[in-house]
Amino acid sequence: MRMYDIIAKKRDGGTLDREELEFAVNGFVKGDVPDYQMSALLMAIYLKGMTDAETAQLTQIMAHSGDMVDLSAIEGVKADKHSTGGVGDKTTLVIAPIVAACGVKIAKMSGRGLGHTGGTVDKMEAVPGTETSLDRQRFFDQVNRIGISVIGQSGNLAPADKKMYALRDVTATIGCVPLIASSIMSKKLAAGSDCILLDVKTGNGAFMKTLEGSIELAQAMVNIGWHNGRKVAALITDMDTPLGHNIGNSLEVIESVQVLKGEGPADLTEVCYQLAANMLHLAGKGGLEECRRLAEQAVASGAAYEKLKQMFAAQGGDTAVLDDAGKFHKARFSREVLARTSGWLTATDTEKIGSSSVVLGAGRIKKEDGIDFAAGIVLHKKAGDRVEKGEAIATFYTEHEEKLDPAEAMFREALTFGDAPQALPPLVLARVTKDGVERF
Numbered sequence: 001m002r003m004y005d006i007i008a009k010k011r012d013g014g015t016l017d018r019e020e021l022e023f024a025v026n027g028f029v030k031g032d033v034p035d036y037q038m039s040a041l042l043m044a045i046y047l048k049g050m051t052d053a054e055t056a057q058l059t060q061i062m063a064h065s066g067d068m069v070d071l072s073a074i075e076g077v078k079a080d081k082h083s084t085g086g087v088g089d090k091t092t093l094v095i096a097p098i099v100a101a102c103g104v105k106i107a108k109m110s111g112r113g114l115g116h117t118g119g120t121v122d123k124m125e126a127v128p129g130t131e132t133s134l135d136r137q138r139f140f141d142q143v144n145r146i147g148i149s150v151i152g153q154s155g156n157l158a159p160a161d162k163k164m165y166a167l168r169d170v171t172a173t174i175g176c177v178p179l180i181a182s183s184i185m186s187k188k189l190a191a192g193s194d195c196i197l198l199d200v201k202t203g204n205g206a207f208m209k210t211l212e213g214s215i216e217l218a219q220a221m222v223n224i225g226w227h228n229g230r231k232v233a234a235l236i237t238d239m240d241t242p243l244g245h246n247i248g249n250s251l252e253v254i255e256s257v258q259v260l261k262g263e264g265p266a267d268l269t270e271v272c273y274q275l276a277a278n279m280l281h282l283a284g285k286g287g288l289e290e291c292r293r294l295a296e297q298a299v300a301s302g303a304a305y306e307k308l309k310q311m312f313a314a315q316g317g318d319t320a321v322l323d324d325a326g327k328f329h330k331a332r333f334s335r336e337v338l339a340r341t342s343g344w345l346t347a348t349d350t351e352k353i354g355s356s357s358v359v360l361g362a363g364r365i366k367k368e369d370g371i372d373f374a375a376g377i378v379l380h381k382k383a384g385d386r387v388e389k390g391e392a393i394a395t396f397y398t399e400h401e402e403k404l405d406p407a408e409a410m411f412r413e414a415l416t417f418g419d420a421p422q423a424l425p426p427l428v429l430a431r432v433t434k435d436g437v438e439r440f
């Protein structure tokens with residue numbers, strides 16, 4: 001078999017078989033297939049697409065390129081979730097303890113933030129002392145004992161994806177549904193859970209900007225999951241506006257705790273309940289309405305918040321900051337961003353708001369960059385709100401005073417004012433299951 005022929009076949013619109021995909025992917029991981037040939041194949045896939053079966057096979061091969069985590073040592077149903085990334089998206093810290101409090105095991109591997117979006121592992125590490133790289137035995141023991149652990153992704157999970165993603169990043173081949181779907185799902189399959197709920201963000205702060213594109217991606221990922229014996233569903237959720245009010249690592253932990261105490265903002269609370277209900281439903285806990293009730297009860301009884309504390313305590317975290325947000329380290333500098341005119345805040349460029357929080361120190365541009373856990377933004381006004389001249393739209397937090405001006409300039413560019421309120425999209429726009437698409 002020759003890589004040349006595989007590239008030519010895809011270039012001409014052909015369907016690659018399992019042996020051809022294995023030859024390309026495994027050869028690339030071993031170093032036998034050079035970057036230039038893999039780049040050509042990725043571009044051919046970008047231009048010609050892949051069938052569902054081809055995408056499912058590509059995903060399997062990528063998943064098997066490294067460790068396939070075997071969670072069978074953990075008793076019961078294991079559920080996972082994945083978000084395609086957003087601004088202020090702290091839903092894992094809320095949903096994981098709710099679902100665990102309802103008796104479904106969470107043995108989850110999460111990522112770090114990159115670019116304008118945050119990552120769960122960084123948020124967890126904002127709680128002083130928290131360990132996010134547990135060895136396998138400790139991870140399993142913790143989940144068997146308390147039902148929940150969230151850790152960082154192991155180094156050898158889907159190494160083919162790591163190498164292929166790095167190449168896609170520099171060859172303009174990221175934005176291709178079969179490649180995105182196989183990239184995300186190879187890691188999810190390798191991470192081992194039985195049920196996977198996908199939160200596909202859509203809008204100006206999301207990776208996928210349009211509802212149709214998000215639905216197409218969700219369908220591709222749901223199909224891959226079922227082809228591989230996993231129960232998978234997706235919610236398409238709004239990312240035209242940041243989720244909740246807090247952006248930045250410790251700020252997001254504080255807001256997650258508020259939701260778990262029943263005191264969180266309405267948008268974040270609603271999205272979390274819908275995600276949790278869908279996860280419980282996939283895990284066989286009942287119909288969607290019943291599962292929503294279970295999730296609400298887990299919050300109302302305090303069981304979900306206790307589960308969050310148990311998880312942090314088991315991983316060495318100082319739970320005193322969860323009980324009393326005032327105990328978090330505070331950023332050295334803060335600034336209120338005041339409205340210069342009165343009007344309606346009709347739209348926000350969510351990606352720009354995320355980027356201004358990165359400027360403040362809350363995120364990283366390159367993987368190697370450090371982050372300041374206390375840095376970030378608290379939004380006092382969001383799209384749809386009335387703002388009077390002189391009112392605070394947001395408060396910024398940073399360890400470096402010189403970052404306030406550039407962050408504010410970027411933030412102001414993200415705001416659009418009008419004379420009348422604007423109708424906002426629903427928080428959850430669609431639900432994608434193996435049976436079809438439900439639009440809301």
Ligand code: URA
Pocket residue numbers: 165174179180181183184207
């Ligand atoms: N996230 C991933 O993990 N892979 C992609 O290709 C895009 C987003």
